[in-house]
Amino acid sequence: MHKVVITGIGVTVKNHQDPHTLFATLESGQSLIADDHILKEMGIEGVASSRISDEEVIQLQSRYPSLDQTRVAPSGFAGFDALTKSVKDADLNPDQLRQAGLYFGTNKILPTVDLVHQLAQQKAASEKLPYQSPESVDYYNPQTVVADMVEYFEIGGPVTSCADACAAGASSLISGFRQVSRGALDIALCGAADFGTQPVMxxxxxxxGALNQAQLFNCASEVSRPFDSNRAGVVLADGAAFVVLESEASAKQRGASIYAYVCGAHRCTESYKMTSTEPSGKFYAECMQAALEKSCVSAEDIDHISAHGTSTKSNDSAESRAIEQVFGSHTPVTSTKSALGHSLAGSGAIEVVLSALSIKNQVMLPTLNFESLGDDDAKVSVVKSATPKAINYLLSNSFGFGGVNTSIVLARDSAC
Amino acid sequence: MLKPVYLFQGETLLAHSTSLESLLTHKGRLMSTPFESADLINHSIFISTLADENLKDVGAERMVRKTSERQARWLIASGVRTWRTYFNEPQNKAGLFIGLGTVDCDEEDNPELVQEPTAECLATAMLEERRPLVCLALLNSSATSHIAQLAGITGENMSFSPLLSAGLNALCEGYFAIAEGRLKHALCGGGSQKITPWSLLAYESIWANQDNYWLSEAASFFIASDEPRLNQQAAIGVMRQAYRARLKNNAHALTEQVNRITGSPLIENQHVVKVILVGANLEQQDITLHALGGELKSRAVVLDSYVGNTMAAATAIACNSALSYLQDAEQGFVIVIAFGDHGEFGMFLIEANND
Known part of the structure; x- marks a missing residue:
């Protein structure tokens, strides 16, 4: 098997289009979460989110004039932006892109409030055609941007659109990792994009009953609090990220900078419930254990865990139990969703980017707002503030609605 | 070293309860009717539509029926029935790989609940009048989750959407999961997008260059395994090779890929029973058939001419068709050449199982 490294990263979230700046923001303990004004306008008070603003979307649209705004939704622009930055960061040339594969995770582009009204009015008037034009429908197809990505970068390898809900980003990375690992590809562009703050979402x-209850807290930035006893639901977010995975041999041959190694990963199904995970966390634990085995590392080797940590009662409780089962109580755990919110399909890719930077910078990012574990939570060591640490191995979790679980092991050097 | 991947035939759901076998043996014909909404894109489109599945025969609880919608129910029914043909108990290292349509926005999604064109009215309709579990039907992963629960599959899974290449990618991922030893068994398959005015418009760019296009609702599954026998039944075929690429310069690249297949040492001096083309547009068909040439061309089957465009179900239907041909032939290879929506291309070599 071939060793796989990360040679390029790109991220697009609220107010941040550069992964290094985003890392610095999170390291300083700042949150990107604020009151959701769109929902407030809909008469729904007390919801926090991390929304990429309309102004930022316009900036993205102007940055990529080759993409048709009437066909590509904002999440597509964010994904395209993250991909572009990761390709630039890795300094890939056209020949390398022509041999590369593209693995894109995405979720839903749901109708806007205006479209729903329009549908209602047309249906009420018994009009035959509920939609205006093919172009207007293309916009709601989350894969539309994939064709643009392929054409713009002249990507010549396999192309997949993965639809594994909140694990889609991590799942895409696992597919790309396996292709590079077995030598089928030298380079895989793996990422995801999702706008979780769409009003209908x-x-x-x-x-x-999974959305946050911001009214319980003093300000919106306190709402996302993974693993904390007072956590009260998920904070949805917009975001996209891409990583360039490359065989170590290819990276070294061209002198590329290496952020981290991808040692191994596991992806599995729970077969438990549509709406919640098995409370003991046994399926999460099995996933993490299998990822360790595939990476040929032990639980003791893992220096840091980037948790899925959604700030919901059931997920965090089960994840804490799973972590305790596999790692005991001492391995430091963090959830960057405390500051970023949950960008659904995008989250796994964003967290791998931040995990790679944690390894590169040897710093653990904080879990904001964490004070104490809940009664139902297992004893885990949650990182409250940014902390320098020797991180040789890091495990990143992404668990999707419906029971799609993924764990990925990253490493600092080539020992893996 | 890649392991051989044994293939076991599964269920294919086609419109009007038409059997795949009857189509392949020319004993039956899949009926289609004009789609009146096709005038949306100024085309002539014919459709074959599937009946709904109530899921009672697979023992789905009320919750599953409430959190799934029509196209998910086709997948759940055919997927679970296929799995249970071979397995009565949960299996270790079993996985699930599905290509499926999306349920992004649907004209059946009760917009009449919104009485007035205000944001507040929408919020009220969604939060107070709509049953919460209906929302779960919108998730792509719902169907995957339900199948996993009903079949007891706890290994790796992955779902792709929305069209032809989704099924192609599902098969590739399933093949490599077995061939590389990560799984012992995999339920592989896919289901088409249900045909509505919405789906017609959503994928108009794909249909636009076709005349008299035939869309067909379908779902199809088969089992891939590292074992030659399951539950007393011998595998019909062994997948010896799976290959996935992307075609840039269509004519030249496609010819190169076809030559690569026909020149494979695996099939050198071997009997090729059939070459199945699936998902190819007319230009791709012409190029492929020309590149196959002579004898192989005479054994080529353009599957879409039998079943229509079955979208994410297409590759699984092609595999089940390959197994049907091999069952009759008992030896030799079937080559499946599958095309995706944006230049994706897959090739699968399936040999009759002699183990």
Whole structure:
């Protein structure tokens, strides 16, 4: 098997289009979460989110004039932006891109409030055609941007669009990793994009009782608090990230900078429930254990865990139990969703980017707002503030709605 | 070293309860009707539509039926029935790989709940009038989750969307999961997007260059395993090679890829029973058939001419068709050449199982 390294990273989240700046923001303990004004305008108070603003979307659109704004949704622009930066960061040339594969994770582009009204009015008027034009529908196809990515970068390898809910970003990376690992590709561009703050998405989450209750806290930045006893639901976010995975041999041959090694990964299904994980965390534990085995490292080797940590009661409780089962109580755990919110399909890719930087910078990022574990939580060591640490191995979790679990092991050097 | 991947035939759901076998043996024909909404894109489109599945025969609880919608139910029914043909108990290292359509926005999604064109009215409709579990039907992963639960699959899974290449990628991922030893068994397959005015418009760019296009609702699954026998039944075929690429310069690249297949040492001096083309547009068909040439061309089957464009179900239907041909032939190879939506290309070599 070939060793796999990360040679390029790109990220696009609220107010940040550079992974290093984002890392510095999180390291300083700042949150990107604020009151959700769009929902407030809909008469729904007390919801926090981490939204990429309309102004930022316009900037993204102007940066990439080759993409058709009427066909590509904002999440597509964010994904394209993250991909562009990762390709530039890795300093890939056209020949290398022509041999590369593209692995893109995405979720949903749901109808806007205006479209829903339009549908309602047309349906009420018994009009035959509920939609205006093919172009207007293309916009709601989250894979539309994949064709643009392929054409713009002239990507010649395999192309996949993965739809594994909140684990889609990590799942895409695992697919790309395996291709490079077995020598089928030298380079895989792996990433994801999702706009979790779409009003209809937030309403769906609210409807099933998973959305945050910001009114319980003094300010929006306190709302996302993974593993904390007072956590009260997920904070949805917008975001995209890409990593360039490359065989170590290829990276070294061209003198590319290496952020981290990808040692191994595991992806599995729970077969438990659509809406929640098994409370003991046994499926999460199995996933992490399998990732360790595939990486040929032991639990004791892992210096830091980037948790899925959504700030929901059930996820964090099960994840803490799983971590305790596999690692005991001392391995430091963090969830950057405390500052970034949960960008659904995008989150796994964003967290791998931040994990790679944690390894590169030898710094653990904080879990904001964490004070104490809840009664139902297992004893885990949650990182409260940014902390320098020798990180040789890091494990990153992404667990998707419906029971798609992923764990990825990253390393500082080539020992893995 | 890649392990051989044994293939076991599964269920293919086609419109009007048409059997795949009857189509391949020319004993039956899949009926289609004009799609009146096709005038949306000024095309003539014919459709074959599947009946709904109530899921009672697979023992799905009410919750599953409430959190799934029509196209998910096709997948759940055919996937679970296929799995249970071979497995009565949960299996270690079993996985699930599915290509599926999306349920992003649907004209059946009760917009009439929104009485007035205000944001507040939308919020009220969604939060107070709509049953919470209906929202879960929108998730792509719902169908995957339900199948995993009903079949007891706890290994690796992955779902892709939305069209032809989704099924192609699902098969590739499933093949490599077995061949590389990560899994022992995998349920592989896919289901088409349900045909609605919405889906027609959503994928108009794909249909736009076709005349008299035939869209067909379908779902299809098969089992891939590292064992030659399952539950007393011998595998019909062994997948010896799976290959995935992307075609840039269509004509030249496609010819190169076809030559690569026909020149494979695996099939040198071997009997090729059939060459199945699936998902190819007319230009791709012409190029492929020309490149196959002579004898192989005479054994080529353009699957879409039998079943229509079955989208994410297409590659699984092609594999099940390959197994049907091999069952009759008992030896030799079937080559499956699958095309995706944006230049994706896959090739699978399936040999009759002699183990």
């Amino acid at each position: 937030q309403l769906l989450f609210k409807n099933i």
